[in-house]
Amino acid sequence: DIQMTQSPHSLSASLGETVSIECLASEGISNYLAWYQQKPGKSPQLLIYYTSSLQDGVPSRFSGSGSGTQYSLKISNMQPEDEGVYYCQQGYKYPYTFGAGTKLELK
Amino acid sequence: EVQLVESGGGLVQPGRSLKLSCAASEFTFSSYYMAWVRQAPKKGLEWVATISTSGNRTYYPDSVKGRFTISRDNAKSSLYLQMNSLKSEDTATYYCARPANTGDYFDYWGQGVMVTVSS
Numbered sequence: 001d002i003q004m005t006q007s008p009h010s011l012s013a014s015l016g017e018t019v020s021i022e023c024l025a026s027e028g029i030s031n032y033l034a035w036y037q038q039k040p041g042k043s044p045q046l047l048i049y050y051t052s053s054l055q056d057g058v059p060s061r062f063s064g065s066g067s068g069t070q071y072s073l074k075i076s077n078m079q080p081e082d083e084g085v086y087y088c089q090q091g092y093k094y095p096y097t098f099g100a101g102t103k104l105e106l107k
Numbered sequence: 108e109v110q111l112v113e114s115g116g117g118l119v120q121p122g123r124s125l126k127l128s129c130a131a132s133e134f135t136f137s138s139y140y141m142a143w144v145r146q147a148p149k150k151g152l153e154w155v156a157t158i159s160t161s162g163n164r165t166y167y168p169d170s171v172k173g174r175f176t177i178s179r180d181n182a183k184s185s186l187y188l189q190m191n192s193l194k195s196e197d198t199a200t201y202y203c204a205r206p207a208n209t210g211d212y213f214d215y216w217g218q219g220v221m222v223t224v225s226s
Contacts, residue, residue: 034212043216087152091211095168096154
């Protein structure tokens, strides 16, 4: 199985700050990497797919990049509504696997 | 707007069975693969099963293979998850999710249904 290692486990950011979350795959996943945001008590919401494609309706302050085994999510201009837990997910091959999550809080 | 509504959760004893359902609407259900993803309390996400459009292909991780069965009824726009030989580690919120047309990520999720396995 492909292991997805996310870092950091948690972070806090000030309003307007830029933050990055990293995701390392145990083998190459050919850009089949998605990012989700989950708020307390809610289901996950898709933010980015295929490494860098922004899902409809997601603010442009979210962006993704990466290749091979290393991927990242960048949130520019941190807003209060960006608080939540972020997960990466590889869709390169079954079993699809998720990172452990990164909790983002507003400082 | 795509809607996925799960039902059938509850408290069940270890070793028993439970069947979850997901009612889909506002999209052509028969044209999409469908999936289940779960989340144990205070834990991360775990993919549980995926089924092809016609139902002839199914995929599972080793953690549930042989115990869980995903199925669908395209005429009813419904997805199911039959869970047998349940274990305490199956306790989780189960989400019905729609894989995108490319199949490699999930673009819509239901609100989730809680399954608690305990004596």
